[in-house]
Amino acid sequence: MGWQQTVEQTVTGLGYELVDVERSAGGLLRVTIDWPWAPGAEERFITVDDCERVTRQLQYVLEVEGVDYRRLEVGSPGIDRPLRHERDYQRFTGAVVDVTLRQPIGSAALAGVAPARKHFRGVLRAGEVPGQWQLELLPDAAGAQGGGTRPRRDRTAAAATDGGAVTVLGFSLDEVREARLAPIVDFKGRRPRGARTPD
Incomplete structure (x- = not known):
């Protein structure tokens, strides 16, 4: 062994x-x-x-x-926990994840996404067929769909932007090189210096 x-x-x-x-x-x-x-x-x-x-x-x-x-x-796994097994994808359905594919996807396969792209960020969803998964791509800092590095406050953020169409990437686990929870940190709870706490 x-x-x-x-x-x-x-x-x-x-x-x-x-x-x-x-x-x-x-x-x-x-x-x-x-x-x-x-x-x-x-x-x-x-x-x-x-x-x-x-x-x-x-x-x-x-x-x-x-x-x-x-x-x-x-x-412990931490905020950027890797997703390796089917049960990990089931557990974190609805969470924002970063996915790196084994092969790049060009604009012909995914409308609105730059050619030869492997890295995507979006909200993880179950596909319509068992074993298939979907990523509702989040806009990046440049306004393009998917793969942005700008942190989001909510791990279950909605993928739609300005009422526009949501870009969805469909994939199977065989196509994934690496997938992780997006490392999202919320500092909203921090109080400004000098702020009073309630009695």
Whole structure:
């Protein structure tokens, strides 16, 4: 059994989901965990205690298995969580995601989008056919549809702009090189200096 399978079995055996595992040339072993997702279930978040629990168990198991590493990091997925499996797409339907395709799509295939484009940002939707997905493209800073890097406040922002038509990109998971939740940070809750808090 390879070290990846050892890590996955250990993480899932503790009741967590293995989101990602990465081994760097410098000996760093980075493990990303989350709680398993079920439709309709209450959202749970990974805590420091969860990371410590998995770290202790992995240290023991990796030593027994003779896996060579210098440092082990266990963490949560963060705001730019990767989407790797069908269940990830189901879980984050309606969220704003960044998708990188394996092959570029030109303007002939997607009206209104510049030719030879692989990177898109939009609201993730389920396609009409099982296994197919759609991305309602968001406008970028230049006003073109899709792939913008301007941060959005709401991860479930609407894709329509100024009452115009929404550009939709259809794709299957086989066509995706990488997909992640768009790293959206909302600082709206910060109060200006000197603002009073209610008593």
